[in-house]
Amino acid sequence: MTRYWQLFRDSAFLYRFKRDKVAIVSFAVLVILVMLSFCAPLIAPFDPYDPTQIDIMDSDIPPVWQAEGDPRFRLGTDAQGRDMLSTMLYGTRISIIIGLFAVLLQSLLGIALGLVAGYFGGRIDSFLMRLADIQLSFSTLMVAIVVLAVFQASFGTELYNELAIFMLIMVIGIAEWPQYARTVRASVLAEKKKEYVDAVRVIGLHPRRIMFRHILPNTLSPILVISTVQVANAIMSEAALSFLGLGMPVNKPSLGSLINSGFEYILSGSWWITTFPALLLVVLVLVINLLGDWMRDVLNPKLYKD
Amino acid sequence: MALLEVRNLEVRFPLRGGELTALRDLSFSLNQGERLGIVGESGAGKSVAAFAILNLVSRPGYISAGSVLFEGRDLASLAPEQLRSIRGNRIAMIFQDPMMTLNPVLTIGTQMVECLQAHREISDKEAREIAVSKLRSVSIPAPAARMDQYPHELSGGMRQRVVIAIALLTEPSVIIADEPTTALDVTIQAEIMELLLELCENNNVALLLITHDLGVVSQVTQRTIVMYAGRIVEEGATRSIIDNPWHPYTHGLIDALPERTHRGQRLNQIPGMMPSLSAIPEGCAFHPRCEHMTELCQTQIPGYTLRDERRVACHWVEKQGESR
Amino acid sequence: MNADRPESPQVLLRVENLSKEFPLTSGLLEQLRFERGRLVRRQESVRAVNGVTLEVNRGDALCVVGESGCGKSTLARVVMGLIKPSRGSIYYEGKRIDDLPTEKLLTYRRKMQMIFQNPYASLNPRMTVKQTLEEPMRFHNPDISREELTHKIIEVMESVGVDPGWNQRFPHEFSGGQRQRISIARALMVDPEFIVADEPISALDVSIQAQVLNLLMEARKQRALTYLFITHDLSVVQHFGTRVAVMYLGALCESAKTEDLFGDPRHPYTQALLSAIPRLDQSRPTHIKLLGEVPTPINLPSGCYFHNRCQYATDRCRRETPNPILTGDSHWVACHAVEEGRIK
Numbered sequence: 001m002t003r004y005w006q007l008f009r010d011s012a013f014l015y016r017f018k019r020d021k022v023a024i025v026s027f028a029v030l031v032i033l034v035m036l037s038f039c040a041p042l043i044a045p046f047d048p049y050d051p052t053q054i055d056i057m058d059s060d061i062p063p064v065w066q067a068e069g070d071p072r073f074r075l076g077t078d079a080q081g082r083d084m085l086s087t088m089l090y091g092t093r094i095s096i097i098i099g100l101f102a103v104l105l106q107s108l109l110g111i112a113l114g115l116v117a118g119y120f121g122g123r124i125d126s127f128l129m130r131l132a133d134i135q136l137s138f139s140t141l142m143v144a145i146v147v148l149a150v151f152q153a154s155f156g157t158e159l160y161n162e163l164a165i166f167m168l169i170m171v172i173g174i175a176e177w178p179q180y181a182r183t184v185r186a187s188v189l190a191e192k193k194k195e196y197v198d199a200v201r202v203i204g205l206h207p208r209r210i211m212f213r214h215i216l217p218n219t220l221s222p223i224l225v226i227s228t229v230q231v232a233n234a235i236m237s238e239a240a241l242s243f244l245g246l247g248m249p250v251n252k253p254s255l256g257s258l259i260n261s262g263f264e265y266i267l268s269g270s271w272w273i274t275t276f277p278a279l280l281l282v283v284l285v286l287v288i289n290l291l292g293d294w295m296r297d298v299l300n301p302k303l304y305k306d
Numbered sequence: 307m308a309l310l311e312v313r314n315l316e317v318r319f320p321l322r323g324g325e326l327t328a329l330r331d332l333s334f335s336l337n338q339g340e341r342l343g344i345v346g347e348s349g350a351g352k353s354v355a356a357f358a359i360l361n362l363v364s365r366p367g368y369i370s371a372g373s374v375l376f377e378g379r380d381l382a383s384l385a386p387e388q389l390r391s392i393r394g395n396r397i398a399m400i401f402q403d404p405m406m407t408l409n410p411v412l413t414i415g416t417q418m419v420e421c422l423q424a425h426r427e428i429s430d431k432e433a434r435e436i437a438v439s440k441l442r443s444v445s446i447p448a449p450a451a452r453m454d455q456y457p458h459e460l461s462g463g464m465r466q467r468v469v470i471a472i473a474l475l476t477e478p479s480v481i482i483a484d485e486p487t488t489a490l491d492v493t494i495q496a497e498i499m500e501l502l503l504e505l506c507e508n509n510n511v512a513l514l515l516i517t518h519d520l521g522v523v524s525q526v527t528q529r530t531i532v533m534y535a536g537r538i539v540e541e542g543a544t545r546s547i548i549d550n551p552w553h554p555y556t557h558g559l560i561d562a563l564p565e566r567t568h569r570g571q572r573l574n575q576i577p578g579m580m581p582s583l584s585a586i587p588e589g590c591a592f593h594p595r596c597e598h599m600t601e602l603c604q605t606q607i608p609g610y611t612l613r614d615e616r617r618v619a620c621h622w623v624e625k626q627g628e629s630r
Numbered sequence: 631m632n633a634d635r636p637e638s639p640q641v642l643l644r645v646e647n648l649s650k651e652f653p654l655t656s657g658l659l660e661q662l663r664f665e666r667g668r669l670v671r672r673q674e675s676v677r678a679v680n681g682v683t684l685e686v687n688r689g690d691a692l693c694v695v696g697e698s699g700c701g702k703s704t705l706a707r708v709v710m711g712l713i714k715p716s717r718g719s720i721y722y723e724g725k726r727i728d729d730l731p732t733e734k735l736l737t738y739r740r741k742m743q744m745i746f747q748n749p750y751a752s753l754n755p756r757m758t759v760k761q762t763l764e765e766p767m768r769f770h771n772p773d774i775s776r777e778e779l780t781h782k783i784i785e786v787m788e789s790v791g792v793d794p795g796w797n798q799r800f801p802h803e804f805s806g807g808q809r810q811r812i813s814i815a816r817a818l819m820v821d822p823e824f825i826v827a828d829e830p831i832s833a834l835d836v837s838i839q840a841q842v843l844n845l846l847m848e849a850r851k852q853r854a855l856t857y858l859f860i861t862h863d864l865s866v867v868q869h870f871g872t873r874v875a876v877m878y879l880g881a882l883c884e885s886a887k888t889e890d891l892f893g894d895p896r897h898p899y900t901q902a903l904l905s906a907i908p909r910l911d912q913s914r915p916t917h918i919k920l921l922g923e924v925p926t927p928i929n930l931p932s933g934c935y936f937h938n939r940c941q942y943a944t945d946r947c948r949r950e951t952p953n954p955i956l957t958g959d960s961h962w963v964a965c966h967a968v969e970e971g972r973i974k
């Protein structure tokens with residue numbers, strides 16, 4: 001174990017990270033956001049899911065630095081009287097959970113299908129890749145809107161509200177597997193030609209073992225890069241769906257549904273209900289994408305400079 | 307006066323946690339029409355030397371000391387404009403991969419005409435005529451037809467011939483060839499080498515041939531430089547170096563060739579391997595692999611011993627010379 | 631089912647009439663062409679190996695030499711079962727192995743191993759030396775004990791000259807020569823009797839080449855190995871091989887004992903090839919000049935593949951493919967000119 005740690009410590013990865021200010025700042029912001037949101041029940045002043053803590057009389061209070069501000073609600077409250085800060089912390093947690101699990105689902109599907117397509121080639125490959133092409137020709141949002149709308153209409157809003165988080169993970173997860181499948185397939189094709197794969201074939205190993213034990217670990221770098229970007233994309237997709245009213249319900253708001261719920265009041269002067277969650281969303285997605293870009297630069301040997 | 311004179315050239319590459327000296331104390335001269343070989347294994351600094359001579363060291367590397375004089379003029383002191391009039395014009399370069407010189411999307415003719423017109427003010431028609439005659443001089447069959455072909459339509463050997471023809475376009479006085487036949491097959495290598503040799507002899511062009519192949523050096527060059535870990539370890543007439551190497555490394559290199567041992571016998575290997583440039587041992591860089599190593603070799607970098615028009619950097623050789 | 635045949639016990643590997651073609655046009659749409667106003671279906675393929683027949687005797691080091699694109703690496707891969715042959719058959723100890731199902735092939739996988747050309751690609755970059763070495767052993771002996779395995783790894787690593795203390799390192803921590811040693815160690819782990827080496831030293835530096843070649847020769851002596859050694863470097867062949875087979879455009883031109891082939895090359899291509907080796911004792915190139923250029927393996931010339939470059943070519947050479955004839959003590963030459971006595 002110490003040996004792996006030592007290898008990591010001496011690696012170019014860490015070295016380049018330490019010299020890149022953008023990467024350090026992005027990483028720090030991301031870690032802070034993740035920590036805050038996952039510790040939300042501990043640090044948030046209110047529990048937005050608890051109806052007893054919400055008083056409709058507290059609604060539409062502006063942030064504390066404005067004239068009508070209330071020191072209890074630092075970033076003000078929304079139309080239902082929920083504390084903005086607490087609701088945003090909980091909302092960020094939901095957004096990140098959906099992003100992570102959707103990407104987990106995408107990657108499982110995409111890696112498995114990409115490996116199979118790349119390793120076996122031939123008809124399986126053509127079939128899977130055409131399937132991916134068809135899937136990609138529908139935009140994720142369109143698929144999601146149709147599926148979620150149909151579900152909502154056929155099973156009722158109540159059931160939907162309960163299952164919303166799973167539905168979002170499923171829909172975003174399944175809609176984006178071709179991204180992974182293509183990336184994995186491309187790197188499998190490149191790795192398959194290398195002699196170490198021939199060497200294990202000469203040993204006589206089963207194709208399954210060759211795929212998972214030998215080829216897959218060598219395609220991890222591109223998977224890592226695409227995963228970061230995909231988490232950001234999934235968070236964006238979720239926000240877009242929630243904004244359209246197809247995502248998280250109002251009583252369990254994600255960042256997207258918060259933006260949506262505040263959007264009605266933006267012209268009546270309550271700008272903070274939309275603006276704060278929107279800013280948070282932008283920062284969250286931005287730092288993830290910056291990290292992803294940085295990682296792509298570092299892990300891609302073709303772009304190797306320095 | 308020497309045509310090309312390199313004095314104490316040193317090239318460094320900044321690296322994480324320090325600097326790496328890829329080339330140290332490189333000095334040699336090349337006369338009009340002379341053929342000089344630079345031999346070494348990968349990492350010996352022979353390619354860096356070629357690029358440094360033309361002031362083309364790839365960033366972040368830089369020339370940290372020394373100078374290169376071409377016809378008595380210091381190349382470093384020239385303006386970019388003047389440098390261009392020498393580089394690719396008076397000094398031509400041939401690389402290992404012909405596609406480093408050839409542009410895949412332009413026809414051979416276009417590239418040759420362009421190259422000529424960059425250095426001389428002549429009409430398209432004249433330029434084409436010169437190009438065709440140069441293609442003919444490198445024994446390319448149907449040279450006029452080749453002018454309209456693209457590089458990918460030619461075989462590897464033909465491409466390298468075209469590159470040589472391009473190098474000859476401006477009638478240079480020096481050709482620097484960096485492993486020009488390494489990517490080619492033996493029969494084609496022999497043809498290209500013979501071609502290069504004849505062209506240099508007939509036009510009195512000087513050749514700086516960089517290679518790892520001692521056999522090629524022996525066939526083509528008159529004088530040889532042997533490099534190890536970024537430094538010249540031996541220099542002298544090719545025949546005398548091959549027949550009677552002084553430096554233990556040169557000796558080991560020649561002895562390690564299969565033709566130097568009886569069939570089926572164990573080859574005379576040099577133990578160990580060349581140090582990476584970031585971890586060159588103190589003293590003589592070769593001392594950990596050397597059978598004549600003494601304490602002196604571990605601490606002091608050997609200076610050059612000059613004797614019989616030969617130059618060797620070795621404490622052991624120096625001492626032998628004294629006792630003789 | 632298998633056309634097994636009794637064979638003299640000294641023949642370890644026998645390749646019979648082996649051909650391998652790689653289709654260039656895979657889909658039906660790519661195969662369709664317009665020719666003279668008609669739609670025709672035409673399949674183009676690279677003909678990498680064309681009817682090669684050869685035998686490797688037990689204890690031999692058979693070197694297959696030829697220039698790039700002559701099909702020597704394809705031959706190695708077909709012999710190892712990495713590629714299926716298009717035609718022809720391969721016999722190991724008299725048993726046909728090229729049409730065996732995977733499970734039945736496993737017994738031969740222990741006996742036949744391969745060493746690859748590129749030391750930077752032939753080791754899995756994400757596995758330590760130990761993991762790389764124990765994999766073949768574990769796979770073929772599932773119930774081997776930890777101690778035995780460790781013991782074996784130490785033994786093999788020592789025999790290839792890599793410090794066993796380095797077994798926790800990753801390939802990128804080694805130099806090219808050391809990686810090639812590890813690659814050899816992997817092949818030796820299962821105690822094979824036959825090793826196919828595909829250009830094992832051509833990616834290495836001169837002084838390292840000698841080290842690795844010495845290692846391969848020692849292993850041959852100590853472990854009674856038989857080699858099929860693929861290379862383009864004739865000086866290595868002369869030193870290492872007991873027999874040599876020369877290939878040109880996928881076909882065998884000449885095969886003989888090493889001293890016979892170097893002492894008395896008969897085929898005009900072999901003669902040209904030998905004359906092209908740059909030797910230290912030469913002060914000028916002294917090669918035999920060949921005519922024309924190497925044809926592509928897509929459009930092979932009719933008759934003898936070498937005829938367009940051969941100064942002895944006649945009409946017969948342009949028409950008729952030469953068959954190998956025996957000219958001396960197991961010295962085979964496929965050349966009309968030799969057969970007709972036009973070459974000494």
